[in-house]
Amino acid sequence: MKKLLITLAASLSLTLAASEASLSFPDDSLPALAGDELIISMQHGMQVYVNNCQGCHSLAFQRYKRTAEDLQIPENIMVSNLIMSDAKIGDLMTNNMSKKAAENWFGAAPPDLSLVARARGTHWLYNYLRGFYTDDSRPYGVNNGVFKDVGMPHALEQMQGLQAKTEKVKGLENDVAYAHADIAAANKKIEEGGNKSELNDAIAKSRKIIHDAEDEMVKLSAEGEYFTLIQKGALTTEEFDEAMADLVYFLDYIGEPIKAERKRLGVWVLLFILGFGFIAYLLKKEYWKDIH
Numbered sequence: 001m002k003k004l005l006i007t008l009a010a011s012l013s014l015t016l017a018a019s020e021a022s023l024s025f026p027d028d029s030l031p032a033l034a035g036d037e038l039i040i041s042m043q044h045g046m047q048v049y050v051n052n053c054q055g056c057h058s059l060a061f062q063r064y065k066r067t068a069e070d071l072q073i074p075e076n077i078m079v080s081n082l083i084m085s086d087a088k089i090g091d092l093m094t095n096n097m098s099k100k101a102a103e104n105w106f107g108a109a110p111p112d113l114s115l116v117a118r119a120r121g122t123h124w125l126y127n128y129l130r131g132f133y134t135d136d137s138r139p140y141g142v143n144n145g146v147f148k149d150v151g152m153p154h155a156l157e158q159m160q161g162l163q164a165k166t167e168k169v170k171g172l173e174n175d176v177a178y179a180h181a182d183i184a185a186a187n188k189k190i191e192e193g194g195n196k197s198e199l200n201d202a203i204a205k206s207r208k209i210i211h212d213a214e215d216e217m218v219k220l221s222a223e224g225e226y227f228t229l230i231q232k233g234a235l236t237t238e239e240f241d242e243a244m245a246d247l248v249y250f251l252d253y254i255g256e257p258i259k260a261e262r263k264r265l266g267v268w269v270l271l272f273i274l275g276f277g278f279i280a281y282l283l284k285k286e287y288w289k290d291i292h
């Protein structure tokens with residue numbers, strides 16, 4: 001029993017450590033949408049995409065025509081409003097950016113986004129797109145709370161405005177950095193033969209500081225106090241979040257165009273299994289009637 005408890009405690013602390021390591025901000029849930037609301041959201045998401053992303057990113061597995069059909073966008077509207085290049089409705093949704101030139105400009109070529117919603121997940125995407133903040137140490141003056149040191153410029157600055165970490169968050173980050181430095185110093189002293197129990201106490205204290213600071217950051221993020229707008233954009237925060245949800249739902253659709261159809265079919269398959277199960281049950285009763 002004792003052994004079991006120890007194993008449990010160990011695995012719990014491992015998971016805790018893992019979840020701590022993956023702290024990233026913002027960390028908000030994508031609002032749930034379904035039915036017509038979802039279709040409208042994906043339509044709007046496509047508009048946001050072609051206006052803000054397609055210059056750099058391609059969707060090389062997807063054709064305009066299929067998208068028009070699935071998202072219920074009339075072909076003439078697709079052609080006149082959503083195809084920015086001289087591409088035809090039957091073409092793939094690529095762009096003309098040269099990979100080499102892009103690597104030169106950004107340090108990394110903008111990846112194709114056809115499968116990004118599947119690879120990264122919609123939660124990650126929703127927060128990544130809302131996670132750019134000012135950071136003077138970076139080439140474009142921005143960093144990302146979800147994708148550290150990303151090579152992508154803040155493509156949505158005009159819509160979102162510019163956000164920065166709040167003073168509280170910067171203070172907490174300082175505390176964490178000092179605590180990490182203290183732990184490293186204490187470990188070094190232990191190696192050099194210092195007083196182990198004293199130094200271990202100091203390490204435990206520093207760990208607690210880190211832990212508490214991270215808890216506080218999670219709390220600030222949940223309360224919307226992690227970032228603050230230092231320069232207004234064309235949209236309010238609520239409007240921007242909504243536009244990003246639309247964009248994520250559009251990319252989610254692109255990642256698996258058959259998804260809506262699969263879900264719709266799934267309901268019928270389940271109903272069939274239920275219905276057929278009932279018939280099979282009646283049949284069984286009929287067969288066994290004379291034997292019992």
Ligand code: HEC
Pocket residue numbers: 049052053054055056057106108109110111113116120125128129149150151152153155156247
């Ligand atoms: C000016 C060019 C440019 C624009 C515009 C742009 N991006 Fe990017 N994007 C990049 C570059 C470059 C990278 C690669 C960054 C890296 O790997 O460090 C990238 C990376 C990404 C990634 C991370 C992919 C991954 O899994 O590693 C996502 C997601 C993304 N962009 C989405 C978008 C969306 C959505 C838009 C439109 C709102 C957009 N980008 C607009 C250049 C751009």
